[in-house]
Amino acid sequence: MDEFDSLTEAVFLVMPRAEAVVNRIKRKGKRGSLLTGGDHFKFDGFQQLTDVNEPWEATEIRHALFNKEWSLISSRIENVMLSMNTMVLSAIYDFVEKAYTQKMTRTVMPIQELPTGLIFAGINIPDHDLLFQQLAQILAAPTSPMIDTELSLDIPMETTQKNVNNKVVILQSKDCINLKAALKSMIQQFLGLNMDGAINSLESGLKLQNHDMFVLEQWYRSLCTPQEEKVANQQRQPTLVVIIQDFESFDQDTLQDLVTICSNYQDRIPFVFLMGLATSIDALHQGLPKSVLSLMQTRKFQMQQSSECLTAIIEDLFMHGNVSVMIGPLPMKQLIDQFMHYNFSVSGFVANLKYIVMHHFYANPLSILCDRALSSQSRALELLEVGHYDHIRMLPSFQRYVESKVEVDPQEGEMLLLDNEFLKLQIPDMVRDLQEYHRNFALVFEFLWFLQARFTIAILKKSKRALYFMALEGTLTDSTSISFLLNLVRKMNSNEMMIFIEDCLQFFKKSSRCRPKASVEEGNIMDKELLILQNIRDRMVELLGDISDDSVTSSSDVEDGDQEMKEGDDTEQNEEATQMKDSDRWALANGGTSKRVLNRQETAGAPIFIKKRKLVSVKANVAEGRQTRIAKKTRETVRIPKGALGTYTVLVTEVVDLFERLFKTYLSHHSIMPLHEVFYYSQIKIQQKAFLPQPRVSIQTALGQPELYLNCKCCQVPSNTAAFISPAEMVLSTQHDTCILYKLYVECGRMINMYDWFTAFGMILERGTQSDNQQDRSMSNGDESNTLAHKRSKKRGKVSMAAKSKSLKEQNLDQKEVQARFISGVAELQFMGFIKPTNRKTDHVQRLTWGNI
Amino acid sequence: MANPLHREKLHHSFPGRAKQIDQILSFMGKPTAPTPPALFINGNSSLGKTSVVKAILSTVLGDTSPSHYAFLDCIECHTPRLIFEHAIYQFRHPPSVRWRYPADLHSQQQADQIMDGYAHAQHTAEADQSGSGSSRSSSNEDGSSPSQDPQMSDGSGRKDIDTGTTLVKNGEGRRKRKWIQDEIITSGPPTWDKCENINEFVEWCRRICADGNDGQGHASIHAKGSAYSEEQRQRKGQHDTRYLVLDRAERLRDNAPTLIPVLMRLQELTGRNICVIFITSIVWEKFRSKNGGYEPIIMNFPQYSKGETIAILERDLPEGQDKELYMRFVDLVYNVFQRNCKDLNEIRHLVALLFPLYIKPIKEGKIQKHEGLKLHRHIQAYFVEAMDKLYLREISSTEWVDRTLLTSSGSFKSKHGGTLGESLIARSSSEAAKDERALMNAVDIQNTFDLPYFTKFILIASFLASYNPPRLDLRYFAKVSNQGGKMSKRSKVAAAKKHGHEQLGTKLRQQLLGPKTFPIERMLAIFYSILDEEVEENVNVHTQIASLVSLRLLQRVTPMDKLDSIKCKCNVSYDTIKAIAKSIKFDIDRYLYDFA
């Protein structure tokens, strides 16, 4: 291929030629597709999967599903991110709005200070691009984001007095290497805002330089003038907002001057600065001298921590099951680890996620079924080929499903295995079941969170992300977290129990999953659970109503705010309630092991993080104090209505059992669902390769075992070599020069003698030519050795190309050629950082890497 | 010369600067009197250099001939060209017309004109007529208010735009053709003049001084012949002194070093009555070029005495406040802070922020006005805080105001030993985080930041590499000790520690010397050694190093274009690293050599 014979280019991008693709399609596609070559890229490289004999249309569907899925995910992520920061953003908006209108603080000061917002945006600088763009948009808008989102309904339009649009520019350190560039960037952006693209009229009209503040001042005046004429002059003048996006990377001298200049102009142009700080306030104090600091009037704004953003994203996408593609435990761990360990980068997380979603649809033929809206009419079902069915039947979850089916209905089990049409009919149901599972999971998981939030005991409290991860792993249902929570429920006193159950009811009713009005026939399981709970509630109300009728109650302080010690309630509560509670405790204590005591020991003595120790010991003290009080009270509670007590205990047990069952059934591991593999992505290898690249390892492999990359025949290790020599240690003359040098290098010490190295290298090459010649003689087949030599020469590049003919004819290698090849190889190794020249010893180079990873 | 009224006014507004004001006034002399070519004013910051000079020029020249001086800030005018052009502009246009630039810069109209050459030509022709017409009419009508721009009085906005832009263009065109005869000072819309080098500038100065008569010249093409400008010409002297003021002139030394000697002898070069005033905070000796040159008249603004300072502060008396009380407070603040803070502006800052607190108990009726001692004791606590935080701008003025308004003086914990910061931590953590105020306050104490897990280790490793001597690396970090057997981390560290303690307290401790540079490889070796888990080397570790550099937590000492053997320094304080280490339960003290 002559077109690739270049002196300067090392790598070429070869696009598939149109005819070739068409041919291939025609050959492979059964349906004689009409697609032309360009379509290879139309599907972003999605290809027909040949192992299932996939029709083109299926590929198309996979591609479309991917796009749909990804646009859903990314828009959801965007919304989450925006809503996470709404409050701070609107605070910043207010700050900018009020910077020049609120005279209260400004008039007091003898020296006018430049209003400066410090925005702490987290340490991942690349993520800030998006954030600050959003911020700029919000600030330039005439209304506050808060008003936009929430209050727009409550506040009539005239009260949200129409403000002038503020002008916002974003300065980035890369555009501001010196003062001139910074001013230029700022001025051009300001002017560009006002007239699309035609900034130059100013310069040409006035011959002004584009970094002259005069330009800005004039522009600003012209901006204000017409408005004053039109509207009454109460109209506020627009504020100019300058966002310094990456404070830490800015040239500090430039920034200093910029601030000074703008502060000088403050009486003419209302500037507001917003500085994005990635670290802490110290950066500001280190970066700017006192004289500049005293020009600024700072206010700090903390953006949402990025780890919280991550949790919110995971919650929105996966915990609530809002998307089709779910992430299995392993990739999820990997995603989170990468985030927490390395970069805190939300955009990195998103990129990673995109890769996962793409890979899911790219390589998995069954992903055409990965569609929440899949129904029996779906086109995807029509396109299933025999291969697809085979794939489905190979899914472990499906196998398990069939096995369970066989026990109940052997015939159906058999049909599932043998009858494709029957299976096709079943698929939508299975997918629907899976969706149902997700929806129920979301609700019950939320309920678990709600439950945990109710008890403010610090230990055993898990983050939402941790809980979800446990659920993904399948360890949640049996975890101590749940049993601990249920225990706490059991120990509530009757008053709290009533409130609690009421809250639970409210919780379920509020969620969109339970529509109390909807009939039970609709088959919504959650409704049934709700009914059960309601039933319990009613009975309990009745019961407690009876009791309170008996005696006069005069309770005022039911809640004493100290929720964390549910079991050791203290203060002067209403007598009736106390009786109830204590009796209930009696029942418990009689019923079995005194879990309460056990529990308390856990509270006090469990291995606890140092931070929390203090807190807990305080609690323990309190608990002790209470115990005596409780003991006192138990003596008083002689007159318990025995019948009611029994019923009440039963009710409590019922509640707890209900919850337990809820958790057990709905938070169970996703692997019980047939076809879950279609929705859950569970590979990590490919993701690791792409997002945790290890360049050194790759280079070392390439040099040590080039055959893995080149896949050539000539470097195959001869079969007769002893087994104890690993292929990496074999030095073959057919290998690339750099590889040979590298293998010799590995055996060297700290200092490498160039001449020795060279000699060794020469010897190996020598060996190669000898064996070549032997082959020549033995085979006497010119073609064979020709191809061999050709192959080798391709690898070795031009030098050996020239030498090709020579090596065939001459017995001995040309020493000059060997030297040239040696030098180029050594240069390459030096370039890759394996050696470095040294002055310590003549004719030696220093070895830099140790250990073969 | 000085008009006694002016003098009086200036003296009054700048207490303690009477002598300097008189000096400058006598230096200026009569408007036409030749002055020495250069005046050099120096003095520490906020001693009123800028404001005094500005006030003098605007009082003396402002009413009669405002375009006889140009006031430039050398930070803003950071290139010679900017200095030239701004100076020329200010000389040519009195402040009243400086901004009367009617060309609507953002009008679509103009963009269209530029795009369409043909249309442009037509417009020009049209506008020429209308422009001259309107200006004529306006000068007739509005003769009484000379500063009014003729173009502005024209009717519709749209027409304004047209005429305005084209006027400028037209004016330029003409000027190019007859460069020599062209008039210097225009009364029409301001024009910006290009001036790229010192020769042109000198030329400009010559023409400005010779022909100039205060910016209302007969000059504009369109206003030519107007009765008004003729009048002006006669009334104004042509040879009045022009003043070119360069504030923060120390910047010139970096931005335009060659310009200084030229400006010093601008009078000589132009042969006109022009005077350059330098205002700077450094001494003349640092300006003087090696091969000699003109020596300016040097004038120093001395530090204010206590009486002067108090007199200046008196002028800041907030409206409606008791003067006696205020003066007592000012006196108190001066006595407390003067030792640490000589800067007038800082004291004013402190007074402005502390005074409301001082009078708060009086307002609330807790303390009587005359109970000086009680008031003193009351404000004392705030002084400490102010010294600590306010003065260093750790708290900005708004935050201070917010805070002091928020906390009633009783709950101000600083009285009882705890610092303000601590009390705020307690408060903000106990209160509901939902409250926006609390949110803002929580930010107030934001001094730490979170880093990814491994990044923390990288930073710790860099800190260790910066402060530990390399020769001890083996002791602290080697996985295998030289006795052959594996040494537990504990005993290894203990051994190293012992060694360290012997020398603790030496004068050349690294802790006192600051961070040393280290090669990245060494840091990475330490990093892998202090990590408990096995981490495969991957790209992220390196990107994190880069990101630490861009966060300025690491400082790269090798230049950016050098890719080999990068060296860095750790730019993090011991307290910060300690907090970071604590957050990952890493006991950094055990690895630090000779550290206290």
Ligand SMILES: Nc1ncnc2c1ncn2[C@@H]1O[C@H](COP(=O)(O)OP(=O)(O)OP(=O)(O)O)[C@@H](O)[C@H]1O
């Ligand atoms: N004698 C004075 N009387 C009244 N106000 C004064 C006096 N001296 C200084 N000031 C005030 O102090 C402030 C700072 O003064 P100015 O900016 O002129 O100082 P400066 O010497 O130019 O400082 P820098 O060297 O930092 O530029 C101004 O607001 C000015 O009004």
Ligand SMILES: [Mg+2]
């Ligand atoms: Mg000054």
